[in-house]
Amino acid sequence: MIGVLVVIALLTLIIQKVLARRKYLQLREELGLTGPPTNFIFGNLLYMFRVIKEKGVEASPTIYPELVKKYGSTFGFECFISRQRLTSLIALFCLVTCAIHCASRFYFGAHFDIVTVDPHIIKEIFISQFGNFVDRRDSSVNTVYPFLDGLIQVGHVGSYGAGWKEIRSVISVIFTSASMKKMHLMFHDQLDNLLDVLTEKSRKNNGITDIYGEYQAMTMDMIARCALGQNLSCLKDRDNDYYTRARTFFANIQFQKSTVFQLTVFMPIFRYLRRFTTFGRAERYLVGLLSESVHERERERAAGIIRPLPDAIDLILAENEKRKLSGMQPLHHEVIVCNAWALFIAGYETTSTALAYATFLLAKHPEVQATLHEEVLSTFGDNDTIDYERVMKLPYLHAVFAETVRLYPPVTTLTGRQCIKETVIGGRIRVPVGCNVMTPVHAVHWSEENYDRPREFCPERFLDDGKPAWSATYMPFGIGPRNCVGARFAEMEFKTVMSAVIRKFIIELHPAHTELKTMTANILQNPINNELFVRLVERK
Ligand code: HEM
Numbered sequence: 210m211i212g213v214l215v216v217i218a219l220l221t222l223i224i225q226k227v228l229a230r231r232k233y234l235q236l237r238e239e240l241g242l243t244g245p246p247t248n249f250i251f252g253n254l255l256y257m258f259r260v261i262k263e264k265g266v267e268a269s270p271t272i273y274p275e276l277v278k279k280y281g282s283t284f285g286f287e288c289f290i291s292r293q294r295l296t297s298l299i300a301l302f303c304l305v306t307c308a309i310h311c312a313s314r315f316y317f318g319a320h321f322d323i324v325t326v327d328p329h330i331i332k333e334i335f336i337s338q339f340g341n342f343v344d345r346r347d348s349s350v351n352t353v354y355p356f357l358d359g360l361i362q363v364g365h366v367g368s369y370g371a372g373w374k375e376i377r378s379v380i381s382v383i384f385t386s387a388s389m390k391k392m393h394l395m396f397h398d399q400l401d402n403l404l405d406v407l408t409e410k411s412r413k414n415n416g417i418t419d420i421y422g423e424y425q426a427m428t429m430d431m432i433a434r435c436a437l438g439q440n441l442s443c444l445k446d447r448d449n450d451y452y453t454r455a456r457t458f459f460a461n462i463q464f465q466k467s468t469v470f471q472l473t474v475f476m477p478i479f480r481y482l483r484r485f486t487t488f489g490r491a492e493r494y495l496v497g498l499l500s501e502s503v504h505e506r507e508r509e510r511a512a513g514i515i516r517p518l519p520d521a522i523d524l525i526l527a528e529n530e531k532r533k534l535s536g537m538q539p540l541h542h543e544v545i546v547c548n549a550w551a552l553f554i555a556g557y558e559t560t561s562t563a564l565a566y567a568t569f570l571l572a573k574h575p576e577v578q579a580t581l582h583e584e585v586l587s588t589f590g591d592n593d594t595i596d597y598e599r600v601m602k603l604p605y606l607h608a609v610f611a612e613t614v615r616l617y618p619p620v621t622t623l624t625g626r627q628c629i630k631e632t633v634i635g636g637r638i639r640v641p642v643g644c645n646v647m648t649p650v651h652a653v654h655w656s657e658e659n660y661d662r663p664r665e666f667c668p669e670r671f672l673d674d675g676k677p678a679w680s681a682t683y684m685p686f687g688i689g690p691r692n693c694v695g696a697r698f699a700e701m702e703f704k705t706v707m708s709a710v711i712r713k714f715i716i717e718l719h720p721a722h723t724e725l726k727t728m729t730a731n732i733l734q735n736p737i738n739n740e741l742f743v744r745l746v747e748r749k
Pocket residue numbers: 345360361362377436551552555556557559560563614618619620621623624625684685686687688689690691692693694695696698699
């Protein structure tokens with residue numbers, strides 16, 4: 210008798226899930242959108258797998274731009290997940306479905322996104338209707354500590370009461386011009402370290418250097434110093450705990466490498482297993498150190514010890530003290546830790562990727578390199594300190610920066626928003642609560658409607674108009690009130706490092722790496738194999 214009841218319960222459950230899935234798959238049609246054919250179980254995932262299987266992983270950045278060509282500027286798409294481990298995933302899925310059928314949010318397939326590169330709709334979502342789209346498109350694995358209350362993921366209501374708006378207003382104080390100038394003073398030690406390491410490399414092995422590896426170590430040193438007050442020396446000591454754990458974190462927080470990550474796409478309840486994953490364990494260790502740093506800083510401040518060069522933690526704590534004094538609820542300790550962590554991860558990989566792309570592009574375009582070198586040399590000579598005021602104003606350097614992140618945006622699909630109040634966009638598309646709208650930045654930047662010869666590296670396109678305004682056709686740092694809070698920091702770091710490197714070295718192509726091959730995974734666009742080789746020749 211019990212056996213019969215169990216079978217009936219399971220059948221009912223399966224029928225219910227199948228019907229829910231059918232209804233979900235009809236959403237795209239209901240909203241009047243087209244898109245690639247959808248598989249009942251895998252949504253559009255198989256479409257992505259097919260492209261990568263046929264053309265290789267280097268074709269991954271072309272997926273969205275090609276879809277735009279095929280289905281127009283706004284379409285519907287279900288994505289997220291890799292084929293690797295699908296077999297084990299399905300087996301596990303069947304098992305756990307029986308075990309935890311009470312999970313309330315059930316994604317049998319994947320997320321449904323409205324994808325748009327239409328400038329009018331982009332402006333609506335990210336700016337004029339921002340109030341209806343405050344939340345970022347969520348990734349289930351990130352909706353637990355230590356990500357949930359960090360700026361990258363937090364929604365309009367945070368778990369400790371402080372939502373995106375409040376947290377953003379606190380974090381923004383870190384990036385005012387006055388704070389940035391002080392942080393710039395902290396760059397110089399790291400810059401000297403970088404030049405020492407690169408000089409050594411240029412004298413060995415014919416100057417062939419994996420420049421991406423060196424930039425990654427350096428940006429970690431810089432963000433750790435400026436954001437977290439940690440004096441690391443990853444450039445010179447790759448075995449240090451921060452570096453090895455952060456590399457483990459980044460190398461493993463990927464769909465294809467983590468079964469838990471994959472499971473969260475189907476069933477968000479699995480996000481609670483984050484802490485037991487390889488990336489989760491590395492993260493827990495680093496976040497533990499951060500939490501201790503915050504406590505220590507609180508104790509110092511209470512004892513009246515104020516650092517002359519405040520880092521991000523000092524600035525957050527100072528802002529929190531002001532909040533207390535004016536009768537507002539201060540940010541909870543865990544919220545501060547989540548945000549210190551968010552700044553660390555958002556500020557590390559992205560800037561090193563942009564620097565590596567630019568270095569490669571300068572090697573590939575010696576005429577651009579010569580013009581940039583001339584500008585840097587005529588401003589700073591051979592020995593002047595590269596100071597904040599002057600480096601931020603160099604027009605050609607700015608054009609190289611702007612064009613690099615246009616042609617190879619390091620962040621491609623973080624620019625998504627989740628609807629929190631039902632609305633209509635583009636005058637016709639109903640967007641229900643919970644639905645995501647996402648703009649793939651590279652598809653916007655590679656569109657012939659927006660740029661002449663969009664796949665060519667041409668810094669001059671940013672010279673005529675001076676500083677490019679971030680807009681619906683130029684959005685390497687996103688757009689609207691929830692754009693990249695660290696954009697000016699990234700710009701400052703990029704320009705300072707690039708000036709120092711170009712002043713000291715001639716950059717040439719490595720004969721075996723004459724083409725820049727990138728791949729998109731999760732929200733980022735990285736060099737394939739996480740390495741990028743160039744040849745460095747010390748200038749006389
Ligand atoms: C070249 C380097 C960088 C690129 C290309 C980049 C790009 C982006 C993009 C596209 C977004 C999403 C914006 C949107 O949804 O409209 C974003 C968000 C964010 N970025 Fe960056 N970023 C870079 C460097 C940094 C740095 C250095 C930091 C911190 C020091 C940082 C911190 C953040 C944070 C905290 C957010 C979330 C902001 C919010 O939701 O309010 N980023 N970034």
